[in-house]
Amino acid sequence: MLAKRIIPCLDIKNGQTVKGVNFVNIRNVGDPVELGAEYSRQGADELVFLDITASFEGRKTFVDLVKRIARNISIPFTVGGGIHEMKDVDTLLCAGADKVSINSAALRHPELITEVAKQFGSQVATVAIDARQDESGEWTCYLNGGRVPTERHLFEWAKEAQERGAGEILFTSMNHDGVKQGFANEALARLSSELSIPVIASGGAGAMEHFKEVFTTGKADAALAASIFHFHEIAIPDLKHYLAKEGIPMRIV
């Protein structure tokens, strides 16, 4: 049975983990490789490393980091942040990333998805979508980490991304992100039924029940979270045992 995936997301600035936590058995919580390896030991199914560095020097550090992750971590990992063109994708995949997550650049230049899928295969092309629902119920896609609204709507954009060769959609609901009241299950269920590629849910995890809901009601294939894992609010082994008991297919390590 195909397992539902639990994916911790690590924010990276200048090669170091932002908001790193204190796991008892790792020495340097700022080191993304150590933190990622610990999550892998705990049973994380995949990892996402998001580069939030702005500077050129920081970018170079990130590429070196991706090489270290690839050498040391034995589960799949996605990298995102600061991907503007094919050259960035090429650099990160050559450094050993399994997938790249493309967000603003895909909205600005949708043909980037087509090019990545053609050259490297759909399996590496994760299209990340940040969207906010307004009072009328419409979901609008945003650029630049949720700062700039666009003309595009969530469902038609996700469909276009799939048609252009995206291998997965990573959907973050800006309404739910950081609120810890659960995922955007209604929108997720609609995305999942309209698309034939996997959907990763992001934004809103606050309790273990929220993960159960996102996999049942929300029909998501994977769930991504950051702070609840980093701040020890939920431990991955506890979460996976709970979900398995609730009848969700889980890989328990």
Next chain:
Amino acid sequence: MKVAIIKYNAGNIFSVDNAMKRIGVEAEITGDAELISKADKVIFPGVGEAETTMRYLREHKLDEVICNLRQPVLGICIGLQLMCKSSAEADNGKVDCLGIFDETVQRFVPTTQISKVPHMGWNTIQPVDGNPLFNGLPRDPYFYYVHSYYATVGPDTIATTDYINPYSAALHKDNFYAVQFHPEKSGQLGEVVLNNFLAM
């Protein structure tokens, strides 16, 4: 022990090299017929498209080199598919492959809304006999998969996975082994399988 990783026009080859390094084995990534033929173990990995990769293997005479190997060989993902008789991943719907295994490679046809293609993520395998490739694994072990095409089930099948339909998760004939999943990305259990292969 000399381990050769076959270098050709497929992606994901370096992740196998990284996995080898993690388990303490220095492998050589090479497209050189002599180095491949002389290695103690050969790994044929990759992610790619069947028709393009098959054409490359023929142009570089690597098809003959691979078929003539007598030492243990492990195909991974597209490696497994290219070791089959033919694949449906071609412009005209069929490309002849290496024919080491009698199985053919088909595209997944989703039957319901919940079966997504590509088959991406962690799924269980069911070994069908006591093949040494799967020594030391727990019941219903999970491995990481990314693929849209699968090999049918037949006499050479040594493990199956059921996704949309049952298919060959692993094949074995003589010195040739192959897995559809990615042991190099499957955490600790993946390393068990790689170590089992290196111990052949």
